[in-house]
Amino acid sequence: MRKLHLLLLLFGFLSYSQQNVPNIKTTSIDGKTVSIQTDFLEKDKLYIFSFWATWCSPCIQELDAINEVYEDWKKNLNVELIAVSTDDSRTQKRVKPLVNGKGWNYTILLDTNQEFKRSLGISNIPYLIVIKNGKIVFTENGHTPGNEDKLFEKLKSL
Amino acid sequence: MKNYLLVVFSLFLSTLLQAQEKEKAPVKGLLSGSFESTGQWYLNDKERDLEQDSIPLRSNSYLSLNYNYGNFTAGVQAESYTSEALLNYNPKFTKTNLGIYFLNYKTKKIDATLGHFYEQFGSGLLLRSFEDRSLGINNALRGGKINFRPNDNISLTALYGKQRTGFDVSKGSVFGFDSNVNVSSLLKKTNYELSFGLCYVGRYEKSYFEKPNFSELTNAYSGRISFSKSNFYINGEYNFKSEDALLIAATNKVTNDIIKPGSAALINFGYSKKGLGFDTTLRRLENMTFLSEREPQFIGIERTSLFFNDRIMNFLPSLTKQNHSNLSNIYVYQAQGGVNIDPTNGIAKAGEIGGQVDFFYDFKKGSLFGGKYGTKIALNFSNWYNLGGTYTFEDQFGNYAPNYKTNFFSSKQKYYSDYNIEISKKFSSKVNGSLSYINQYYNNRYITGAANLLIKTNIIAAESTVKFAKSKSITFGIEHMWADTDRKDWFASSIEYNHNANWSIYINDMYNYGYDIKEKQISNGVDAFKIHFYNFGGSYKKGSTRIALNYGRQRGGLVCAGGVCRFVPQSTGVTLSLSTSF
Numbered sequence: 111m112r113k114l115h116l117l118l119l120l121f122g123f124l125s126y127s128q129q130n131v132p133n134i135k136t137t138s139i140d141g142k143t144v145s146i147q148t149d150f151l152e153k154d155k156l157y158i159f160s161f162w163a164t165w166c167s168p169c170i171q172e173l174d175a176i177n178e179v180y181e182d183w184k185k186n187l188n189v190e191l192i193a194v195s196t197d198d199s200r201t202q203k204r205v206k207p208l209v210n211g212k213g214w215n216y217t218i219l220l221d222t223n224q225e226f227k228r229s230l231g232i233s234n235i236p237y238l239i240v241i242k243n244g245k246i247v248f249t250e251n252g253h254t255p256g257n258e259d260k261l262f263e264k265l266k267s268l
Numbered sequence: 269m270k271n272y273l274l275v276v277f278s279l280f281l282s283t284l285l286q287a288q289e290k291e292k293a294p295v296k297g298l299l300s301g302s303f304e305s306t307g308q309w310y311l312n313d314k315e316r317d318l319e320q321d322s323i324p325l326r327s328n329s330y331l332s333l334n335y336n337y338g339n340f341t342a343g344v345q346a347e348s349y350t351s352e353a354l355l356n357y358n359p360k361f362t363k364t365n366l367g368i369y370f371l372n373y374k375t376k377k378i379d380a381t382l383g384h385f386y387e388q389f390g391s392g393l394l395l396r397s398f399e400d401r402s403l404g405i406n407n408a409l410r411g412g413k414i415n416f417r418p419n420d421n422i423s424l425t426a427l428y429g430k431q432r433t434g435f436d437v438s439k440g441s442v443f444g445f446d447s448n449v450n451v452s453s454l455l456k457k458t459n460y461e462l463s464f465g466l467c468y469v470g471r472y473e474k475s476y477f478e479k480p481n482f483s484e485l486t487n488a489y490s491g492r493i494s495f496s497k498s499n500f501y502i503n504g505e506y507n508f509k510s511e512d513a514l515l516i517a518a519t520n521k522v523t524n525d526i527i528k529p530g531s532a533a534l535i536n537f538g539y540s541k542k543g544l545g546f547d548t549t550l551r552r553l554e555n556m557t558f559l560s561e562r563e564p565q566f567i568g569i570e571r572t573s574l575f576f577n578d579r580i581m582n583f584l585p586s587l588t589k590q591n592h593s594n595l596s597n598i599y600v601y602q603a604q605g606g607v608n609i610d611p612t613n614g615i616a617k618a619g620e621i622g623g624q625v626d627f628f629y630d631f632k633k634g635s636l637f638g639g640k641y642g643t644k645i646a647l648n649f650s651n652w653y654n655l656g657g658t659y660t661f662e663d664q665f666g667n668y669a670p671n672y673k674t675n676f677f678s679s680k681q682k683y684y685s686d687y688n689i690e691i692s693k694k695f696s697s698k699v700n701g702s703l704s705y706i707n708q709y710y711n712n713r714y715i716t717g718a719a720n721l722l723i724k725t726n727i728i729a730a731e732s733t734v735k736f737a738k739s740k741s742i743t744f745g746i747e748h749m750w751a752d753t754d755r756k757d758w759f760a761s762s763i764e765y766n767h768n769a770n771w772s773i774y775i776n777d778m779y780n781y782g783y784d785i786k787e788k789q790i791s792n793g794v795d796a797f798k799i800h801f802y803n804f805g806g807s808y809k810k811g812s813t814r815i816a817l818n819y820g821r822q823r824g825g826l827v828c829a830g831g832v833c834r835f836v837p838q839s840t841g842v843t844l845s846l847s848t849s850f
Contacts, residue, residue: 223388251813
């Protein structure tokens with residue numbers, strides 16, 4: 111019965127699609143301080159923040175797949191993908207060689223103690239949000255192989 | 269009743285939110301939060317001789333709410349463990365209560381928190397407070413923290429707090445100071461990157477010894493430096509923990525007779541450019557168990573807070589690859605950062621020394637190995653050893669008096685190694701696949717202190733995904749493991765079907781078909797037959813919400829995430845989990 115209540119409650123929450131960007135500072139892979147709220151404000155540009163980790167195979171699958179079509183996306187849309195590594199200090203050292211080894215062209219942020227991830231209440235990765243004009247305009251959790259095309263269609267509509 | 273109130277409260281909030289949404293008023297106050305719940309229903313399993321747990325229905329739920337108004341944010345996290353926490357979670361997580369509360373003030377330069385907070389200094393070898401719900405860890409500090417950033421290149425943090433344990437805090441007081449300076453940006457240099465950090469962590473706990481031979485305040489210091497230029501990078505960290513009473517692992521008591529310092533050294537360097545990555549990490553840990561109270565607390569008769577990863581101040585992850593195949597996660601290494609000199613089984617260890625090497629390479633499209641769509645390869649090697657030196661169990665009168673003297677660069681018994689290779693390839697725009705080979709060495713006696721078993725495994729795993737129109741796809745995998753000295757041969761298979769971006773179902777099985785009863789076995793009589801560990805379930809996800817249902821068998825053993833492991837008992841049952849954020 112209680113679970114039923116919770117379910118109802120969940121669907122109540124589903125209706126919130128718009129959210130403000132958390133006031134968080136994090137570090138880029140080259141050691142620069144980055145503010146999530148103020149460094150991604152170019153007018154009408156779509157910023158995709160994709161939360162991943164070196165040990166998360168669906169995350170890597172998703173980022174690999176987007177990397178294949180990333181140049182096409184950029185030709186059609188003013189879009190940038192920011193891959194937020196939630197690796198803790200166990201695996202964080204593997205981020206840089208993995209990103210380069212994979213040949214990814216993304217901006218990489220390090221969320222070592224998961225402050226950014228926590229601020230969005232993320233339970234599981236992969237998880238992505240799209241920020242436009244300082245607002246979260248789209249959220250998606252999990253990865254479905256082949257969903258890149260659908261995501262691209264969605265981006266075009268935002 | 270309390271839970272019911274919680275639900276009503278959330279409903280009320282959700283209505284409130286909806287009202288806010290509709291009005292579209294210029295927002296000043298903002299509410300955000302998340303909810304996560306995992307419920308398990310434990311069942312009988314005749315084949316496994318498993319009786320339903322006396323409390324068959326258990327759940328862990330977390331409701332987190334943050335209210336932001338200008339520079340201020342107030343937050344709470346209510347947690348509910350009903351009827352009790354899931355099996356083998358810390359029993360100190362009980363009933364419904366407020367787990368976390370804080371008030372935060374944040375401007376461009378200042379970030380101050382009163383109440384509970386999370387923090388990590390450097391790589392966490394001295395201090396890391398964090399939450400990991402899957403491991404049942406929440407060691408937030410309760411007190412005050414202030415972070416000051418005069419500019420983007422300098423960050424200073426000071427904190428004081430007591431560590432959360434269950435819904436309470438532990439007795440020890442924790443003091444900390446951390447600094448980070450990005451020298452190259454400060455000097456406006458762009459052709460290299462140089463930064464360093466210094467930190468201090470103190471723990472004060474009054475001792476029950478009348479005349480303690482050690483300081484009641486334990487001081488720990490750390491210095492770190494990071495340098496990179498074009499494709500090359502190197503960083504290092506050295507941590508020192510002042511002399512403190514040694515914790516005797518067999519009794520979980522400290523001794524006033526043996527007083528030892530601790531240290532941790534870490535070096536990481538690598539070279540990487542587009543299509544190529546090379547990375548090496550070396551680490552040495554000695555006597556680095558650092559608890560917010562010197563002695564672990566007994567929880568029940570046999571278990572202590574350490575068993576539940578409770579009251580631990582620092583983070584000593586195992587530096588090995590977190591393989592994703594199912595069978596490669598049966599013999600997992602746990603970092604050996606502490607001292608254990610146990611005359612009952614002859615084990616003497618004071619820490620670990622070892623390293624890990626990674627190599628990533630991307631064969632370009634159109635090249636010999638790349639083919640039409642390219643091929644990616646990842647190699648990883650890790651080796652971990654006990655510290656070399658002299659270890660003594662007894663004094664000249666034959667009384668138990670553990671002691672050790674280690675050498676800095678020497679190793680003794682091998683604890684663990686993992687050599688693995690993974691090749692992934694895209695065959696067409698619809699099909700991709702990967703093939704892995706993993707070779708592990710697991711010294712059970714030295715890692716866990718139990719049966720004298722050396723386990724050498726060979727694992728082969730293959731996985732492939734086929735995509736169809738309209739976001740439909742099937743992923744299937746097969747694996748085989750040879751583990752001759754323990755439970756022998758294993759075969760695992762899995763199929764996952766994604767119907768669209770919302771719905772997916774899966775089924776998998778790990779079959780230990782080579783099982784043969786032996787004198788010494790890690791599982792020690794548990795599931796002592798050729799057993800299928802099957803699981804199946806499905807999930808629905810939309811936006812930030814995910815609902816998943818699973819039925820199946822849980823193998824008893826270690827479940828690990830991020831280099832920290834939790835023991836889970838064998839069980840068979842149904843799991844329902846929900847998560848959402850708003």
